[in-house]
Amino acid sequence: MPVSDIADKSTSPRTHPLVRALRLAFAVLGGVALLWLPVREAGEPDFNLVSYFSYFTVLSNVLAALVLVVGAIADPQSERWQLFRGAVTTYMVITGIVYAVLLANVDVGGQGTWTNEVVHRIMPLVIVLDWVLMPARMRIGDAKALTWLWFPVVYGVYTLIRGPIVDWYPYPFIDPREQGYLQMAIGLVVLVIAFLLICLAVNVAGRLGRRWR
Template sequence: MTTWWPYARLAAAALALAAIIGQLALSLSNAMNATTEWGGHLPTVAANFLSFFTIESNLLAAIVLAIGGVWALRQRDASVAEPHWFAVLLVCVSTYMIVTGIVYNLLLRNVQLPQGVTLPWSNEVLHVVIPLFLLADVLFAPRRRALGWGAVLITAIFPIVWAVYTLLRANLIVAPATGDPWWYPYPFLDPHLHDGGYGTVALYIVGIAVAIIGVAVFVVWVGRRRGIRPN
């Protein structure tokens, strides 16, 4: 596994990037064919696309997997653990991707979207294939470094920043698809869709935060059991 896993990481990184580019191309194409001013505003469409947690986490995962693949091909000694800084990044992207898979398949898979908005194969790659690959990476990848429990707290930084950014930006954007004077990347974050308003949104955020911490604990625990502990 030590010999071929770097290539698997590189292949997964390339697949994730292809899926991101494919979906971005479709989103921009739809915007260019839009019949409304807000629907055809390309800067907003592009910024919204890059504001999805799924896109950001997949992009980060692709970068980290590519770095890991290249590092392993250059450092052939199987007894050498991955660098500490890389191991922390790997714990983060592993956590984000596993949570992405869980949230999508539990909360979003049955959400109906307008025909032609999503690229089906890209959607499955970003929400199923790459999350499953990162889970496999946690369980089976060679040379993962055992980390301290402090890595769990580090994983929480990006999701917190993303949630704050999303809620602050939401009411400054006109939704390209509907013309509403707000835009939320996911329906469970939109207070206009819940009887409880922001209270319900807060409950969802707390639930996802618990999921992120829980998955991060799992990822670090697995790493501590099967990872390399440098002297």
């Protein structure tokens, strides 16, 4: 995204200082949680930095921290930026729901308890509240909102290509080694449908927030 879209003329001076401070504080919290494991495991033979950043949770939280930092500093109101906010909110909702439904009792990364709470529960909730309470000031159509799903699709393709090469998959539901490709494909179709509904729900939530505001 061009820098001009982040710091353009539509920057809102009316954003309450408390909102900006909270955004920055949660961005720092998310950043610390993301860096905790790489710093702790640095130099360990079993730790792979590329694999760490191959988790959808990590990538979505990096984007969430970026959204909060930019929102704290500039809070741009351009359509491009608000579409980006909506996309990241969608990814964080996906992160939270998939973790709660499929991964809560699965060891998928060796994270500590507190970091799991931050990246899978606290940060998704923070991003959703930010999206609803400080919504985009323009209406975002459903067709545009559906473009938010390009990132999960690209992520899935990347994972399925990289997995056989390194013999490692970040999540069991996208790992064909035990369940087979057919069962995995069926599961992924179900997830895609769920992601579509999540995407539309996030957009509706933003609209309701805009009306309330």
